[in-house]
Amino acid sequence: MYVIVNAAASADGKLSSRRREQIAISGADDFARVDRLRAESDAVAVGVGTVLADDPHLTVKDDELRAQRREDSRPANPARVVVDSSGRTPTDAAILDDAATTYLCLSEAAPVDRRMELAEEAELVTAGDDRVDLLRAFAALQEQGIEQLMVEGGGELIFSLFEAGLVDELRVFVGPTIIGGRDAPTLADGEGFVAKFPALDLEAVDRLDDGVVLTWRVDDR
Numbered sequence: 001m002y003v004i005v006n007a008a009a010s011a012d013g014k015l016s017s018r019r020r021e022q023i024a025i026s027g028a029d030d031f032a033r034v035d036r037l038r039a040e041s042d043a044v045a046v047g048v049g050t051v052l053a054d055d056p057h058l059t060v061k062d063d064e065l066r067a068q069r070r071e072d073s074r075p076a077n078p079a080r081v082v083v084d085s086s087g088r089t090p091t092d093a094a095i096l097d098d099a100a101t102t103y104l105c106l107s108e109a110a111p112v113d114r115r116m117e118l119a120e121e122a123e124l125v126t127a128g129d130d131r132v133d134l135l136r137a138f139a140a141l142q143e144q145g146i147e148q149l150m151v152e153g154g155g156e157l158i159f160s161l162f163e164a165g166l167v168d169e170l171r172v173f174v175g176p177t178i179i180g181g182r183d184a185p186t187l188a189d190g191e192g193f194v195a196k197f198p199a200l201d202l203e204a205v206d207r208l209d210d211g212v213v214l215t216w217r218v219d220d221r
């Protein structure tokens with residue numbers, strides 16, 4: 001499986017404010033680039049923190065891109081993936097609607113009643129005891145035919161993916177604003193690295209809207 005992390009950060013590296021509300025950092029051209037990347041991918045993933053904060057839909061917005069996917073004998077939208085150890089995804093979340101298949105990656109810690117409710121709305125993948133074991137979960141997704149996985153965030157999930165050595169490529173739109181705040185989410189949160197920092201190779205720098213898209217390949221992948 002090829003994993004591309006894509007996110008939008010302010011010039012000071014924040015994905016959102018300390019209120020953890022969704023902020024449009026991208027401009028129209030960057031949102032169009034993100035839509036094309038979604039359309040190219042077999043699935044789009046987020047952590048449950050993003051589901052709870054943003055209630056994202058994660059569908060392809062452009063009609064022509066969806067039509068092209070259908071012509072290519074693919075579903076109109078890529079599958080959606082939520083990494084959610086204890087099954088906190090609300091059953092009325094937009095990501096569970098019928099616009100696409102949704103995989104909920106749970107751990108053994110998810111209560112049985114929650115599993116039963118969520119199984120009505122999504123395909124359940126269980127991996128890990130207390131927290132989702134990302135290596136095992138992604139292996140299970142690959143078995144379902146997901147070859148290119150786009151990850152949109154947030155910072156907790158992105159850090160864990162780097163920690164697990166699962167990221168092949170990182171694309172970041174750096175937008176023309178400062179958000180600030182020591183508690184605001186950044187591109188990679190979690191515990192942070194203190195040694196063996198993942199190394200990146202810069203592949204492209206493209207001006208877009210009033211910002212820049214940085215494309216990095218992860219070394220040793």
Ligand SMILES: NC(=O)C1=CN([C@@H]2O[C@H](COP(=O)(O)OP(=O)(O)OC[C@H]3O[C@@H](n4cnc5c(N)ncnc54)[C@H](OP(=O)(O)O)[C@@H]3O)[C@@H](O)[C@H]2O)C=CC1
Nearest residue numbers: 007008016020047048049050085132153154155156157160
């Ligand atoms: N600008 C941008 O491009 C984007 C911005 N955002 C912003 O990011 C914020 C949300 O990010 P954040 O709070 O970091 O949440 P995440 O979306 O990264 O979700 C994190 C949660 O995922 C669950 N999880 C399960 N297994 C793992 C694992 N192995 N590793 C990591 N997490 C795991 C955990 O909850 P549990 O323990 O319950 O399983 C964890 O708290 C929001 O403010 C949102 O607006 C989000 C996406 C893109």
Ligand SMILES: Nc1nc(O)c(N)c(N[C@@H]2O[C@H](COP(=O)(O)O)[C@@H](O)[C@H]2O)n1
Nearest residue numbers: 008023024025026054056057058059152
């Ligand atoms: N690429 C990008 N730029 C921004 O400025 C953003 N705020 C985000 N956020 C991500 O997009 C999700 C919303 O998707 P839908 O419009 O609901 O399909 C949101 O949850 C973040 O993952 N992305």
